Amino acid sequence: MKKHLTLLVLALFCLNVYWVKAQLPLVYDSENSGADIVRDATTLPSLADCPVVQPLPDPFAWSADPLGVSPVRSTDPSDWEKHRQELLDMFQYYEIGNRPTVDMSQIDASFSGNVLTVKVTVGANTLTLTSTITIPTGATGPYPILIGMNSQTGSLPASNFSSRGIATMNFAHDQVVTYAGWGGSYTNNDPFFKLYPEQNIDNTGEYAAWSWGISRLIDGLYKLNGVVGSNTIDLDHIAVTGCSYAGKMALFAGAFDERIALTIAQESGGGGATSWRYSATQSDVEGLGNTNYDWFKNSMRDFAGQNISKIPTDHHLLTGLVAPRALMVTGNADFGWLSNKSCYVNSKATKLIYDELGISDRFAYVIDGGHGHCSFPTSQNTQLNYMLDKFMKGNDQLSETYEVFPSTYSSINYERWMNWWGTGDSTFPEDPNAVGIWMEAECATVGSLWNIRSEEGASSGQYVEYDIDNYDPPLYGEPQLLDFDFNIEEANTYRIFGRVHCPTYNDDSFYKTIDNGNFSYVNGLANSDWGWTLFEMADLTVGAHTFTIAPRENGAKLDKILITTGIYAPEDIGVIGSNCVPTAIGDIEKLDGVIISPNPVRDFLTVSLEDPADKVTIYDMNGQMIYNLTSMESEVFVDTSSWCSGIYFLAVNGQKNKVVKKIVKR
Template sequence: MHNKLSLLLLAVFTLMLLNACKQEIPLVYSVECTKSVAPEEVATDTADLKIVAPLTDPFAWSNGQGRSEKFADWSRRRAEIGAEIQYYEIGPKPSRPDSIDAIYTGDSLTITITRNGQSLKLVSHIILPEGEGPFPAVIGIGKGSGSLPEKLFSERQIAQVPFQFWDVMAWEQKRGQEPINKLYPELTFMGAYSAWSWGISRLIDGRELVADEVPIDLQHLAITGCSFAGKMALFGGAFDQRIALTIAQESGGGGAAAWRVSETLGNVETLGRTSHLWFTENLFKFSKSVEKLPYDHHELMAMVAPRALLVLGNPDYEWLAEESGYVSCRAAQRVWETFGIKDRFGFSIVAGHPHCRLPEEQYPEVEAFIEKFLLGNTEVNTVAEIHPYPNVDYKKWTAWWGSNNPVFPKTELKNQSAEKIN
């Protein structure tokens, strides 16, 4: 009896200790970026980049000098990943300019950003619930709730704040001729996902400036979008740590899907097939050598950690490369698991519905993440691992992590050799 009581007390103490450690890891931050790393600190000439055929190790330092799985080191490692993505893929995301003004009139928030003697205006028509607030809020790409059903938010007293991305850069940009280029004429080469991420951050800046007038809880912000806007939501959440919850819906290649894995599939959005206008031309140097990229998109997702991320997929559309997204999600999941916060990351890949139309089967996952990370309901279950790929060997893509030997397991190498002989 005494031994059983001792074991019970030990279990309770261990659980309390784990919860205490978990609580030390923030759910969200009050600043756009907790740490920055200059691209020149991580960038390498393309010809000198090493080949990494499997998925890159998110815990390995960019200089090749070891790795760390300690959360205390994650801020630095996260910044390295962000610097690599900016250097090789999307171009630099400009920092906050000194001159930003915001006015809230009626339901309209108008933000004026001035730089280089030029101004850019962001307009957002905010939908506020009835009552005094402050209310959690979702930033929807294009409209208040993105492509998710509005009722998921309106029924929960959550404000909806649309991001009119065209105020910053058009869906198909004309390089050097977009609104953001007036402020940054030196960045004519920038990709749309850098520009749009900048715009999302400036929208949050504007909301902070009118905090006394607009009853929005700035500690409980979400962002969501679908398809190309799903990529936008993912980049926006990755590059602004003030966003507590990111919901990336059917984001495909250039979103949740890993460039390396997509190369092994069929008619999908690979690096060589994606839009040149969304990224920098620098990225397309890797069209036939994706294994030389020093990162992949499981690390883009990992940049959201330790905050919450839910990835939604739809395998009915081959172009979306959902199998690649699944493998990428499994790899990214390791980051949240390592930090003991697995409940903050989930994925739901469900067929049988039109593109960007959330089916009822996916409501529970979305509602759970909204409840926990916008409304603070800790009783809901946010461990979501829903997919149609039981026979996909996702572990082979990450088996090398921690070994300093970036190759597939021997069985995989034998299979590849046999295919070449045949």
């Protein structure tokens, strides 16, 4: 009897869990159904206090319980709405800035001549939005409706909607804040900032303002109870869509406004349905450091480069915020800057969120190629029409899951980015097979227009810098080139990381190329101190190669590089570059007119020069300067009796070249 009772209780528990998951709403009737859950966003940590999370952050781990009791983790669907509030706070605090709440008493809506007019009044100021609504012919209402960014269907075919009796309308984003990409200017005089003067272009990104504006259009539809002229809009079936930067716009709108039943983010690229962290392991993609900072609040830039693992957000959390409502994401593998592999990893993480909530059929992603950017291919009709039929037309009999991606992506180890969820260990295990070649910038083949300078924080105490802006791609053979020659012993995919210090956003880029290829540039490297960033990723064959750096903005400092099969940037200064260390050590060494004797040394070292030197410096393994001579004619004796045993480096800045030699102290 006891056994049967236990089985009955277990069955009822499983049935209840299934029921909770099955009952997760497809849409809500308020912008934020958890708005009454009180949280204090000012308790969110600053950069200095943010913990390092190398993989993708755990979407089910809260930084604090809504009641402030303790950090918790819950995969219970009934807790998801509570956790959403923390995530919404985090995206506003770290990424886009504040989205002001609006009471319906501040909304005035009217409809005339197919145009919806919405007025938002705050104090003495009013912002006006207008949108043309197209009602499909041959259909009867109430009509589901699609809000397209800029145009009525975004970059999707109008026929997919009109044939299904779906109405369409446009969001004109310049009525809120101006998109500078169209020749306009994003300023504090834009309508949104006149409405909210406490916000400005520094603390507010356009995605906060634009997504807020989309919600105000929806307010207008609700204010009219869906009645537009002689027609009625089905307020339970509202969708948003956009492509590229407008794809990000649609995604932020869908994440923040729960009245949106379906979000379609088409080829949104970096800052959309891609991961900041994974994109940091890819070259020539839109990442956190080089995205458009009109779109995001300026302070997010502090998390670029080596701080990428400290940003509490990442964009599987943004796509996850759409849950439990429906989401479709697309990518375009023909356009590398869209960071499609990052979209794949981010989509895999998003799928796990939807799976855990028991709503797998509400998420689909398609990454393909063979078509232009923002040009919808007919091959995606299957997925798009499924999402429209199920989540706009309400065909509950449909239940599919769609994952479409290039076959080559199957080799991407996406699991390691989320395997830690629920374990509490947010670090990647060391890769014991990673190969690394360390090289110092001052010991490369340094063009005559570069300057070799000293700074305590640099490896070996020296770095290189260029003093003139150079926005035109350089030519080979010019004195502005910095060449790193190296040999590869095993063919593989290699990443080249650079240790840089770029104090401002006006001096944070370099040109770069491998083996005399076309120059491209890496940008958005600004950091407050020395740190590592990804320069390049390439498949290299066995043999000799050359990595070339050229200046783009003056003031950008380069210390050293690491060429590695690993995918993560170093966390510390690393070892002294092999290009600065002679391969042979003897009692007497002579190289490029510099003689040191004896080596290894005990009490006294003799340094002899064939030509005068401007500077002679000796560093220990930690890069600390222990000896410095501002000029030298021919010979000097150095007392080494007090030195600790170990490795030291002698740097001679001559009038013709620079020589670095290793010294062994016994």
